[in-house]
Amino acid sequence: MSDIRVLVVEDEPIASAAHAAYVQRLDGFSLAGTAPDGQSALRLLAEFSAAGNPVELVLLDMNLPDLHGLDIARRMRSSGLFADIIAITAVRELNIVRSAVAIGVVQYLIKPFTYATFAEKLTNYRLFREQLASSDDGKNKTGASQSDVDQAFASLRTPSELQLPKGLSVSTLDAVKDFLRKEDAAVSASEVMDELGMSRVTARRYLEYLADAGSVSRAPRYGAPGRPENEYRWTRA
Amino acid sequence: MSDIRVLVVEDEPIASAAHAAYVQRLDGFSLAGTAPDGQSALRLLAEFSAAGNPVELVLLDMNLPDLHGLDIARRMRSSGLFADIIAITAVRELNIVRSAVAIGVVQYLIKPFTYATFAEKLTNYRLFREQLASSDDGKNKTGASQSDVDQAFASLRTPSELQLPKGLSVSTLDAVKDFLRKEDAAVSASEVMDELGMSRVTARRYLEYLADAGSVSRAPRYGAPGRPENEYRWTRA
DNA sequence: ACCGTTGCGTTCATATTGGTCATGAAAGGT
DNA sequence: ACCTTTCATGACCAATATGAACGCAACGGT
Structure with a gap:
């Protein structure tokens, strides 16, 4: 699958450069360009679109000198530009989240954020x-x-997955993840218990967490008497 | 908190009435109106908005006689109507999910669905x-x-998670439901058993549950020696 | 018409696992 | 060194698919 083309819209030069660097550092994404204000962002989007090389994702700061982020999103939709939007905003203006969702903002980043949060x-x-x-x-x-x-x-x-829920530790989680990646077939909690020498409760807790996080799929295993055993299979690339 | 005002947009009268009834049955929501096509939907939305009593959520069928659901959403956004949208679509047109997300569709319902799914x-x-x-x-x-x-x-x-009777599990029920939806013809308990690898008793229990819930119809199948076999067919609109 | 045959519907006990709670040990802060 | 926090564990109860056993309803040959 080809990379997802990203446009960074941010007025502050330092932040703009940082976001652009983040994008280039991340696998599966490529930087289409940057824009310091709303007008140039809309112009760039239209140009790329006309060139048959449309931007697919916009990192859109909400506070820009000329237009508010919501206005930019609205104009994008009005002019037939349907790139997805990840909104970037300061802490205070949380009341616009609902409007943002209605215009098709898929994710919300609150400044300041770390690279880990961004990558997630x-x-x-x-x-x-x-x-x-x-x-x-x-x-x-x-x-x-x-x-x-x-x-x-x-x-x-x-x-x-950055901020683990209470009760889970990074090293144990890594062990479970490594084991799952190694096994091609689906494994049960009991098998993880045997292989890694941990208790069934612990194994199950980590598997369950990974299932909730979407890294593994969970399905009951039929055919044997007794309560069905959940089997977990690594899905995430 | 006051109820969320909902507009149902659906051309087929039976489905429209069903969705409207669902909305009224659900706590926290109230029905603002129904519309059979895109034009009247847009008109109604504008009228409610002008009256200072805007619709906050639209249940939008994608297949309408005059306009496609995506067009309706686009026009809504262009004319400053920012109600949230829950899209309702048939199985085939899944390729429009991404466009839908970009216009601000917050949830996606695939026909046919049960009340439980709708409520969730x-x-x-x-x-x-x-x-x-x-x-x-x-x-x-x-x-x-x-x-x-x-x-x-x-x-x-x-x-x-929605509430199930004791003895039934969500994942197993999903497996049975998916299998039934995929099969166009009526299926017997034995066929479900073979296909999903579960026991005949289990398959039958879930089919019976779905029949009681009204999601599938049940009819005896004659012509072969032995006690007649029940066959189940997905019916829920 | 009758009756044996056939295969599914139905019920029940059973086998395992899932889930929760309180406990114990280890780590970290003061 | 003491207290607080964190994580893994063991033991418990609840949950859920299975297999066997029995009953039932239609078919088909006599």
């Missing part, structure tokens, strides 16, 4: 696109089902 | 609104943080 949001977006593409173009001629769409939307949601 | 999506939307309102208006003068926004987005996009 963009990666979620990429996973969303990939899941949609695979359930659509794939061999599944019968069409995708509600659960497929739900799962795609779920990967757009943040699996805060 | 709308409830998620309501939770999203409430979380946003509480973290904004609340005492938290320092403003909301990234995690607040993340949490709100999460409740919009996380499939919430």
Whole structure:
């Protein structure tokens, strides 16, 4: 799959350069350009679109000298530019989140943010696109089902793998992830317990977390007597 | 908090009435009206908006006689109508999901769906609104943080578990439902057993549940020796 | 018409696992 | 050194698919 073309819209030069660098540093994305204000952003978007090389994602700062981010989004939609938008905003103006969602903002970044947070949001977006593409173009001629769409939307949601929930540790999580990646087939909690020497409760907790985060898929294993055993399979590239 | 005003846009009278009934049955929502095509939908939205009583959520069918759902959404945005949209579509046109997201579709429902699915999506939307309102208006003068926004987005996009009778599991039910939707012809319990690898008893239990819930029809299949076999067919619109 | 045959519907006990709680050990801060 | 916080564990109860056993309804040959 080719890279997702990104336009960075940000008036402050230092922040703009930082965002641009972030994009180039991230796999699966390529920088289409940068714009310091709303007018030039709209012009650039229109030019790329006319050249048959449209921008697919806009990192849009809400505070710009000439236009507010919401206005830019509105004008984009009015003129038939349907690039997805990740909004970047300062802490105070949270009351515009709802309007932003209605215009098609897919993610929301609050300044100041770290590279890790940035990478998480963009990666979620990429996973969303990939899941949609695979359930659509794939061999599944019968069409995708509600659960497929739900799962795609779920990967757009943040699996805060940066900030682990209480009770989980990084090293244990890495061990479980490594084991899952190594195994091609689906594994059960008991198998993880045996292989890694941890308790079943612990193994299950980490597997469950990974399932919620979207990194692994979870399905019951039928055929044997007893309560069905969940089996987990690594899905994330 | 007052109810969320909903407009139902759907050309088929039976489906329209069903969706309207669903809305009225659901806590926290009230029906603002119904529209059978795109033109009247846009007119109604404009009228409500002018009367200072705007619609906040639109249940928008994608297949309408005059305009495609995406066009309606686009015109809404162009004319300054920023109601949120839950898209309703048939299985085939999944390729428009991405465009839909860009115009601000917050949820996606695939026909045919059950009331439970419908209620889940709308409830998620309501939770999203409430979380946003509480973290904004609340005492938290320092403003909301990234995690607040993340949490709100999460409740919009996380499939919430709906209540099932004891003895049934969500994933198994999903598997059976997906299989039934994929098969156009009526299927027997034995066929479900073979295809999904579960036992005959289990398959039958889930099929019976779906039949009781009204999602599938049940009829005996004659012609072969032995006790007649029930066959199940997906019917829910 | 009758009756054996056939295969599914139905019920129940059983086998395992999922989930939760409180406990214990280790790590980190004061 | 003491207290607080964090994470893994063991033991418990609840949940859920399975298999076997029995009953039932239509078919088909006599």
